[in-house]
Amino acid sequence: MIVGIDGPSGTGKSSTSKAVAAKLGLRYLDTGAQYRAITWWMLHNGIDLTDPAAIAAAAGRPEIVSGTDPAAPAITVDGQDVSAPIRGQEVTSAVSAVSAVPEVRARITALQREIARQAQGGIVVEGRDIGTTVLPDADAKIFLTASEEARAARRSGEQGGRDAQSLAATRQALARRDAADSGRKTSPLAKAGDAIEVDTTELTLEQVIECVVTLIEEKRSR
Numbered sequence: 001m002i003v004g005i006d007g008p009s010g011t012g013k014s015s016t017s018k019a020v021a022a023k024l025g026l027r028y029l030d031t032g033a034q035y036r037a038i039t040w041w042m043l044h045n046g047i048d049l050t051d052p053a054a055i056a057a058a059a060g061r062p063e064i065v066s067g068t069d070p071a072a073p074a075i076t077v078d079g080q081d082v083s084a085p086i087r088g089q090e091v092t093s094a095v096s097a098v099s100a101v102p103e104v105r106a107r108i109t110a111l112q113r114e115i116a117r118q119a120q121g122g123i124v125v126e127g128r129d130i131g132t133t134v135l136p137d138a139d140a141k142i143f144l145t146a147s148e149e150a151r152a153a154r155r156s157g158e159q160g161g162r163d164a165q166s167l168a169a170t171r172q173a174l175a176r177r178d179a180a181d182s183g184r185k186t187s188p189l190a191k192a193g194d195a196i197e198v199d200t201t202e203l204t205l206e207q208v209i210e211c212v213v214t215l216i217e218e219k220r221s222r
């Protein structure tokens with residue numbers, strides 16, 4: 001059972017995917033973490049992120065290893081655990097520029113397909129282009145959405161900033177990243193034609209998890 005869960009930032013992809021994988025005994029892959037990890041490596045190796053040719057030339061250098069346990073997602077770059085630094089502001093602001101470079105996408109996509117191939121009992125893979133590009137033959141494809149307002153409130157809450165100013169800044173940064181991810185030429189953020197869309201704006205996380213589990217079980221029983 002291969003499940004692809006795509007959608008913009010803050011729709012609940014990571015929380016839902018981890019919970020669904022744990023419930024159904026599947027492996028779990030956070031593809032956003034891989035793009036964040038390669039971005040972290042570029043920042044720390046002085047690669048000029050305004051120069052796509054420099055990013056492309058360096059794309060093959062870092063070794064990225066992703067764990068697939070939904071209870072303990074792990075990611076290393078050249079053997080170093082980067083799970084904390086990849087969530088920082090510096091990486092978040094730079095990741096869309098790095099992930100838009102075709103050489104980066106080719107490298108990371110190959111890695112993702114290999115991880116999915118090796119997941120004997122099945123896997124939940126979350127990202128932006130899983131249903132359209134990485135695993136177009138996935139058994140179940142889900143596309144999560146939510147209003148920009150709800151997504152910004154969720155992200156802002158995570159960062160501890162619930163005041164109007166930090167909410168507005170978070171919303172702006174989120175909208176900018178979504179526009180870049182949806183507008184790039186190579187495998188942009190998009191819903192696959194055969195993906196089932198779930199609007200999570202008015203749903204609790206528990207309701208989203210239940211909904212996705214039901215959708216997968218329906219596919220499984222066919």
Ligand SMILES: Nc1ncnc2c1ncn2[C@@H]1O[C@H](COP(=O)(O)OP(=O)(O)O)[C@@H](O)[C@H]1O
Binds near residue numbers: 011203204206208
């Ligand atoms: N349906 C929901 N209702 C309220 N909060 C949610 C919901 N889904 C996720 N969240 C919260 O929103 C934040 C972002 O969720 P996350 O799973 O990281 O989204 P994504 O991976 O799509 O960016 C997390 O703090 C999460 O707990």
Ligand SMILES: Nc1ccn([C@@H]2O[C@H](COP(=O)(O)OP(=O)(O)O)[C@@H](O)[C@H]2O)c(=O)n1
Binds near residue numbers: 036095099
């Ligand atoms: N399959 C994917 C997953 C992420 N990404 C890129 O990686 C970035 C970070 O993804 P993420 O899932 O960690 O982002 P959040 O929604 O968690 O903030 C995205 O903004 C995209 O630029 C991508 O291009 N393709």
